[in-house]
Amino acid sequence: MGDSVPVLRIENLCKTYDDGFEALKNASLEIDEGEIFALLGPNGAGKTTLINIVCGIANASAGQVAVSGYDIVTEFRKTRSLIGLVPQELTTETFESVWATVAFSRGLFGKSPDPQHLEKVLKSLSLWEKKDNTIMTLSGGMKRRVLIAKALAHEPRVLFLDEPTAGVDVELRQDMWDVVRQLRATGVTVILTTHYIEEAEQMADRIGIINHGELILVQEKSRLMRELGKKQLILYLDDPLQAIPEHLAAFDLEPGPEPNELVYSYDSQANSTGITALLNELRSAGIHFSDVKTTQSSLEEIFVDLVKRIR
Amino acid sequence: MNWQGIKAIYNFEMARTRRTLFQSIVAPVMSTSLYFVVFGAAIGSRITEIDGVSYGSFIVPGLIMLSLLTESISNASFGIYFPKFSGTIYELLSAPVSVVEIVIGYVGAAATKSIILGGIILATANLFVDVQILHPVWMVLFLVLTAVTFSLFGFILGVWADNWEKLAIVPTLVITPLTFLGGSFYSISMLPPVWQTVTLFNPVVYLISGFRWSFYGNADVAVGLSLTMTFAFLLMCIITVWWIFKTGYRLRT
Structure with a gap:
């Protein structure tokens, strides 16, 4: 984190619903300006609750949230005017035209009309041709x-995208990520x-993993993948092995x-990866191979592994 | 103040009226005209003057009030209930608009529609009967005050309702009977003494009485009392709305 004020600071945020369900447990997080931050977690982990509290849709049970240094409760006008939210559900004003609903949003957030900006936004999302259509006539995408x-x-400085690509086609997904970029x-x-x-994995600078209302990990994506990801060396043998020879038991094969x-897992950050030793042992054992390949765990594998460990 | 926000909500609600012109304006005017035909012409011809006013003219303030109350409530309650129903309330809650601004937008639009409707009904009434307005300033004051108060009440109803049935039940089962029994079509002095006393517990009596006084100078209850009761109801609504937003009742989880 730099010395500048983070664009979002969440401190010990808790949310307990009336039925006693704890959706957030002491969540703390800082996000810097200009970052793309991905919040991952299984269904019901608390992602949407966290977003809803920051945006003003839900009240926190405890804790504090500041957007660009402004408190979301006492200085809600400043914080909310900085935030744009794309909700998870497809909730639209069914009977309005595209143009009317977008113009309404701009006005609601206190901005004076700016047809040029709206035109730019609609064109960037391939909506310009549909601007006079009522929303009910549009497809889900x-x-x-x-x-x-x-x-x-309303030209927000912080944009929350709550599962924006759920159920949308590849074209829209690409358009959306172009807009994000x-x-x-x-x-x-x-x-x-x-x-x-x-x-x-493709877009984010940092990743936060939330499970059962707790932020279990927040890390730069590259570091996360380096530290928690497994690297593997795949050897394509000339002749299949019946069993892995005993003298190779020291290797994670x-x-x-x-x-x-034959798959060898190793730590790419370790002083010695053991690859040279393994290859020497294979040669002395007369095991020959025609090709090799290395792979690295995907973020998905890391995520699934982390969530499993916590459970 | 977020004036742009207020304007956006107000214009959005007024645009809905334009889209649903038949439902918003034409239907109430038609039903009012039917009241004139049935009560004013058919039954009214058999009823003598009330306080020196022909029966047809006598019911005009009551009919305007009837539409004003029901339309104020239904416009404002629908205005806030529909975003809750469709889920678009998220945008209102996440916008930099305060309680006062939200209420001004929704209640202002609902009251505007009701006042316009009241004016249209008044104009329609003129086609059927002679209508006098002895105290036009007071007439406008009562009209605006009642429209605002019941639009606020409708707003509360829209926040409280969590299904369509609840939304319809209060106007149908509470407001309409109170209006019919509040002297829309008769003077409460025409009732037996016991029922005159019972009727005084009906808040709508004070609205209709004050409003009718602004037309013909005759009232069932003192004008000051009518005004006081209206303000008292307005204050109750304001306090309830303030509490709703303070606690997030049925809006914020």
């Missing part, structure tokens, strides 16, 4: 675009939750999915 356009109508280029902070972890594959 188009409605999702409308929600994004509404969130961008453009926003990031202008210094907008993007905080997203997604079920498509490969998207977080396991048979691959194919009979002629």
